[in-house]
Amino acid sequence: xxxxxxxxxxxxxxxxxxxxxxxxxxxxxxxxxxxxxxxxxxxxxxxxxxxxxxxxxxxxxxxxxxxxxxxxxxxxxxxxxxxxxxxxxxxxxxxxxxxxxxxxxxxxxxxxxxxxxxxxxxxxxxxxxxxxxxxxxxxxxxxxxxxxxxxxxxxxxxxxxxxxxxxxxxxxxxxxxxxxxxxxxxxxxxxxxxxxxxxxxxxxxxxxxxxxxxxxxxxxxxxxxxxxxxxxxxxxxxxxxxxxxxxxxxxxxxxxxxxxxxxxxxxxxxxxxxxxxxxxxxx
Amino acid sequence: xxxxxxxxxxxxxxxxxxxxxxxxxxxxxxxxxxxxxxxxxxxxxxxxxxxxxxxxxxxxxxxxxxxxxxxxxxxxxxxxxxxxxxxxxxxxxxxxxxxxxxxxxxxxxxxxxxxxxxxxxxxxxxxxxxxxxxxxxxxxxxxxxxxxxxxxxxxxxxxxxxxxxxxxxxxxxxxxxxxxxxxxxxxxxxxxxxxxxxxxxxxxxxxxxxxxxxxxxxxxxxxxxxxxxxxxxxxxxxxxxxxxxxxxxxxxxxxxxxxxxxxxxxxxxxxxxxxxxxxxxxxxxxxxxxxxxxxxxxxxxxxxxxxxxxxxxxxxxxxxxxxxxxxxxxxxxxxxxxxxxxxxxxxxxxxxxxxxxxxxxxxxxxxxxxxxxxxxxxxxxxxxxxxxxxxxxxxxxxxxxxxxxxxxxxxxxxxxxxxxxxxxxxxxxxxxxxxxxxxxxxxxxxxxxxxxxxxxxxxxxxxxxxxxxxxxxxxxxxxxxxxxxxxxxxxxxxxxxxxxxxxxxxxxxxxxxxxxxxxxxxxxxxxxxxxxxxxxxxxxxxxxxxxxxxxxxxxxxxxxxxxxxxxxxxxxxxxxxxxxxxxxxxxxxxxxxxxxxxxxxxxxxxxxxxxxxxx
Numbered sequence: 001x002x003x004x005x006x007x008x009x010x011x012x013x014x015x016x017x018x019x020x021x022x023x024x025x026x027x028x029x030x031x032x033x034x035x036x037x038x039x040x041x042x043x044x045x046x047x048x049x050x051x052x053x054x055x056x057x058x059x060x061x062x063x064x065x066x067x068x069x070x071x072x073x074x075x076x077x078x079x080x081x082x083x084x085x086x087x088x089x090x091x092x093x094x095x096x097x098x099x100x101x102x103x104x105x106x107x108x109x110x111x112x113x114x115x116x117x118x119x120x121x122x123x124x125x126x127x128x129x130x131x132x133x134x135x136x137x138x139x140x141x142x143x144x145x146x147x148x149x150x151x152x153x154x155x156x157x158x159x160x161x162x163x164x165x166x167x168x169x170x171x172x173x174x175x176x177x178x179x180x181x182x183x184x185x186x187x188x189x190x191x192x193x194x195x196x197x198x199x200x201x202x203x204x205x206x207x208x209x210x211x212x213x214x215x216x217x218x219x220x221x222x223x224x225x226x227x228x229x230x231x232x233x234x235x236x237x238x239x240x241x242x243x244x245x246x247x248x249x250x251x252x253x254x255x256x257x258x259x260x261x262x263x264x265x266x267x268x269x270x271x272x273x274x275x276x277x278x279x280x281x282x283x
Numbered sequence: 284x285x286x287x288x289x290x291x292x293x294x295x296x297x298x299x300x301x302x303x304x305x306x307x308x309x310x311x312x313x314x315x316x317x318x319x320x321x322x323x324x325x326x327x328x329x330x331x332x333x334x335x336x337x338x339x340x341x342x343x344x345x346x347x348x349x350x351x352x353x354x355x356x357x358x359x360x361x362x363x364x365x366x367x368x369x370x371x372x373x374x375x376x377x378x379x380x381x382x383x384x385x386x387x388x389x390x391x392x393x394x395x396x397x398x399x400x401x402x403x404x405x406x407x408x409x410x411x412x413x414x415x416x417x418x419x420x421x422x423x424x425x426x427x428x429x430x431x432x433x434x435x436x437x438x439x440x441x442x443x444x445x446x447x448x449x450x451x452x453x454x455x456x457x458x459x460x461x462x463x464x465x466x467x468x469x470x471x472x473x474x475x476x477x478x479x480x481x482x483x484x485x486x487x488x489x490x491x492x493x494x495x496x497x498x499x500x501x502x503x504x505x506x507x508x509x510x511x512x513x514x515x516x517x518x519x520x521x522x523x524x525x526x527x528x529x530x531x532x533x534x535x536x537x538x539x540x541x542x543x544x545x546x547x548x549x550x551x552x553x554x555x556x557x558x559x560x561x562x563x564x565x566x567x568x569x570x571x572x573x574x575x576x577x578x579x580x581x582x583x584x585x586x587x588x589x590x591x592x593x594x595x596x597x598x599x600x601x602x603x604x605x606x607x608x609x610x611x612x613x614x615x616x617x618x619x620x621x622x623x624x625x626x627x628x629x630x631x632x633x634x635x636x637x638x639x640x641x642x643x644x645x646x647x648x649x650x651x652x653x654x655x656x657x658x659x660x661x662x663x664x665x666x667x668x669x670x671x672x673x674x675x676x677x678x679x680x681x682x683x684x685x686x687x688x689x690x691x692x693x694x695x696x697x698x699x700x701x702x703x704x705x706x707x708x709x710x711x712x713x714x715x716x717x718x719x720x721x722x723x724x725x726x727x728x729x730x731x732x733x734x735x736x737x738x739x740x741x742x743x744x745x746x747x748x749x750x751x752x753x754x755x756x757x758x759x760x761x762x763x764x765x766x767x768x769x770x771x772x773x774x775x776x777x778x779x780x781x782x783x784x785x786x787x788x789x790x791x792x793x794x795x796x797x798x799x800x801x802x803x804x805x806x807x808x809x810x811x812x813x814x815x816x817x818x819x820x821x822x823x824x825x826x827x828x829x830x831x832x833x834x835x836x837x838x839x840x841x842x843x844x845x846x847x848x849x850x851x852x853x854x855x856x857x858x859x860x861x862x863x864x865x866x867x868x869x870x871x872x873x874x875x876x877x878x879x880x881x882x883x884x885x886x887x888x889x890x891x892x893x894x895x896x897x898x
Contacts, residue, residue: 216560217525248519252739257540
């Protein structure tokens with residue numbers, strides 16, 4: 001059984017944004033696609049999206065699962081219940097995220113996950129003076145507790161936290177992780193977008209800086225660029241474009257020496273290393 | 284008596300030469316249904332070994348046959364078709380071994396008038412086998428004995444004439460080093476010790492000269508197909524091979540924790556940039572070359588410190604460089620040159636020496652001079668192996684046999700499967716390839732299994748082997764079986780958008796058969812299973828499909844911090860799934876219906892001792 005699944009709640013009404021947050025454009029991709037990809041990099045279990053009944057979602061990578069809220073408009077506990085129910089047979093815990101956190105860093109997710117120990121049922125970050133229930137880790141065994149609260153119409157996350165063991169992490173505790181302190185010192189991982197102005201401001205920011213390396217015969221195609229090179233890129237497509245490469249069947253990319261991908265929407269974050277390789281490894 | 288019509292591109296016969304009887308020649312008819320079932324090259328070789336190798340034969344004994352197998356495409360204008368397979372029971376593994384090599388010998392050998400040339404028996408003295416229009420004959424070759432394969436080839440061609448083409452062995456083959464090569468024009472049928480098989484027969488070389496012609500069934504269509512294939516061979520699918528050669532893998536694999544280092548203790552090598560193709564090409568001067576009938580031109584020849592050119596590939600640089608901890612490019616080029624001169628498989632040589640370096644550092648063998656990273660030690664080890672002197676007497680047997688002698692747990696890190704040393708693909712970070720290495724009939728082999736393609740495709744998690752990896756591994760085995768039997772170079776594979784339909788059309792055009800993709804896919808499966816069946820006959824068991832303990836108990840870490848671990852349970856699960864997907868018994872043996880489909884022994888109406896499970 002995996003240790004941790006990822007759950008992304010996409011079923012919110014987005015009433016202040018005025019349009020679906022899941023489908024908001026983000027550097028050629030969408031917010032939902034980005035957040036799903038970031039969470040997926042940090043967990044070892046399935047990634048599950050919870051949507052509202054009948055909600056249309058933008059295109060998603062292969063392997064991501066989609067489940068529905070039992071009822072729409074009942075708040076995050078309803079979505080949490082649906083997500084925990086899907087995750088429970090396959091993971092002992094789940095990192096739960098909202099959709100509207102484009103600056104989420106996988107290192108943040110791992111930091112929160114790492115804080116879950118035998119003495120806690122929930123790891124709850126506190127950033128900027130506020131608890132962050134949609135940037136937290138929950139034991140999947142909490143499903144019954146969550147369902148009971150829903151049945152009792154006690155829908156605020158605070159009721160859940162009263163009913164279980166919560167480990168709270170403030171900013172200082174989070175930033176005890178030196179890698180997180182280097183990559184996300186202002187904990188912008190929890191910066192969420194409520195209104196159009198929030199979205200516009202976040203979207204206007206420069207893309208994260210990533211290191212790109214190009215190997216073999218691809219170097220000729222990439223032209224006289226430095227190797228390694230620092231480029232601003234929020235997606236693999238942007239990194240390829242910045243390097244004069246086309247992501248076709250002859251090119252693959254390795255992210256941080258780990259996953260091999262050709263997905264142009266694969267999200268990139270500050271500190272990532274992207275290695276472009278010829279797809280043919282024969283030799 | 285009615286004579287069967289021979290399909291286009293074939294002669295319909297194999298020459299079988301008994302060296303013990305002064306080159307007495309028999310002609311073995313190859314009926315149409317056998318050729319259609321096995322095509323040529325590796326496939327035909329597998330069938331020939333079933334037919335001609337006595338069960339339990341000593342690979343270095345006179346009864347052991349060795350076959351040079353050609354194919355219907357050889358001699359056509361189809362690019363990369365000038366290839367031949369050398370097939371025998373391997374003295375290194377005790378199992379079936381087919382090794383491919385390239386260039387003019389394939390064409391000249393086939394045009395002696397035979398689809399295969401088989402030798403068995405043994406000469407009384409060092410000899411060469413000569414085959415031309417006058418038939419086969421054996422001539423003394425004492426003056427060639429002790430020469431490198433290249434020098435022997437040169438001298439023989441000076442003696443016989445430029446129309447002759449030669450496949451020969453070096454001193455390592457003469458001394459029965461278990462991973463000695465058979466070489467032609469600087470290219471090697473490298474793996475599995477086939478050079479030792481010829482050495483055991485005191486056969487220094489085989490020289491062939493064309494005597495006949497053979498036409499494809501539809502020459503115009505073949506020419507048109509050849510023009511199209513040649514054009515496609517210049518495209519992006521082959522760019523890597525043309526521009527930098529296979530050595531382009533080195534830095535790329537290093538970047539993704541897949542470059543085997545210090546006997547697979549690690550998967551990144553900090554000094555890899557010193558050996559990188561990207562920089563060596565600039566610093567060293569590089570020349571390109573190609574086999575006969577090849578439009579890709581993958582061969583890259585680098586200048587060593589002495590100014591001499593050495594052809595390098597990824598495999599010999601990884602095996603003699605990072606695998607042994609050696610980073611000096613001059614030393615690696617010199618080591619490669621020595622392997623060529625001695626006639627040693629660089630992969631097995633590097634793997635066995637790396638294992639020995641680890642044994643020495645652990646104090647398991649008394650060789651204080653042998654340490655990782657010591658280029659002088661690497662070169663000394665190669666010299667001793669080729670001469671079978673000092674530590675080389677043990678190392679010449681390969682890492683499996685040497686570990687059996689040394690004991691003390693050294694088998695856990697002997698880098699082989701079924702006795703064949705691993706190529707430069709780290710199984711823990713390429714878990715589809717881990718399966719491919721574990722189940723392959725030849726042993727740890729990156730040519731008969733291309734499962735790394737799945738790992739590097741982006742479609743599967745390369746660090747989490749499972750069901751999807753099984754299907755991918757089987758697909759690459761089947762494609763390799765066809766390419767190795769047609770024969771076409773695997774560097775061409777990326778140009779085929781629909782491989783099986785396109786290959787079926789090519790084969791039909793050459794032979795005149797009406798072959799479709801479905802039939803070709805069945806042929807691929809048959810060839811793969813024929814090899815497995817031979818091995819089962821020769822003593823293979825389920826325990827032989829696996830990986831050394833190191834890969835199943837020592838995880839690695841990749842750049843993201845994620846662990847690359849492969850457990851016994853995971854690998855066993857993939858192997859079981861492989862057997863099921865192949866339709867095999869849970870033991871890995873063929874079922875009766877599969878054995879019948881191999882169409883063995885039909886011509887002789889004899890029964891064969893082939894292990895099978897009750898269906």
